[in-house]
Amino acid sequence: MSDDNKNLALSEKELGNQAYKKRDFETALAHYDKAYELDNTNITFLTNKAAVLFEQEKYQDCIKVCEDAIERGRELRCDYKLIARALQRIGNAYAKLDDLDNAIKYYGKSLTEHRTPETLQKLRDTEKLKKEKEKAAYYNPELADKAREEGNTLFKEGKWYTQSQKDEVKKNLVNPFVFL
Known part of the structure; x- marks a missing residue:
């Protein structure tokens, strides 16, 4: 991978970030795809793409992109923080899909990769919500x-x-x- 491609990929990522901040999600997706095409050794491009899909409420697509990022990240022996971020995003998507068991599972996996207070809080909140739903379903x-x-x-x-x-x-x- 040449330095030129890496620099071009980073500039595409920045353009994608700017589009994301403006909530121009289609443009952001195009920039993140281009960045990953130029440099497929940086899984940040995939996790950013997953963030866009999450914002678009395309949760299944978000999960798929995060799984690809995790697989690629493990191949490249990427930083645990990046893999943890992808796992947390999968948990977030499952929480939005109201699949609390999988959300809890992926928050736990994220915490084993890299422990952050944010992920720990999401895990606790999701476990609490699951208990409340089970309790509400029980009482009739x-x-x-x-x-x-x-x-x-x-x-x-x-x-x-x-x-x-x-x-x-x-x-x-x-x-x-x-x-x-």
């Missing part, structure tokens, strides 16, 4: 009320709750009435 007041009514009927007949009914009643912890 309608099922709890139905189980309570069935339990009351059984009690009047001299029978007892089954374990599944007890579990259903637990799905409405907001309303203590179900335990009466």
Whole structure:
């Protein structure tokens, strides 16, 4: 790789960065593609391209470009920070796609490559959001009320709750009435 190509690639990257700041994403993509074409040893061009795709809400494309950047970065033995950035961006894309399990997975991978407070916070926030969603999915007041009514009927007949009914009643912890 000649120094001229590297310098041309860096100037293309700068043009891409300027277009990105102006939110002219198509122009930015063209510059990042040209930069990578001139110098395919710098994965920053790919991670910048992935950032543009992320902003365009093309999350699957963003993930694919980041995976390419990671693969190429490992071949070239690039700095761990660059690989961590690509892994974090994959996590961000999965979070936007509401695939929290994969987001958590990739944030964790990013942290093993290079630990940053930003990635750690994103991991914690995503884990918290996942727990909240699981909790919200578990609680179902309608099922709890139905189980309570069935339990009351059984009690009047001299029978007892089954374990599944007890579990259903637990799905409405907001309303203590179900335990009466």
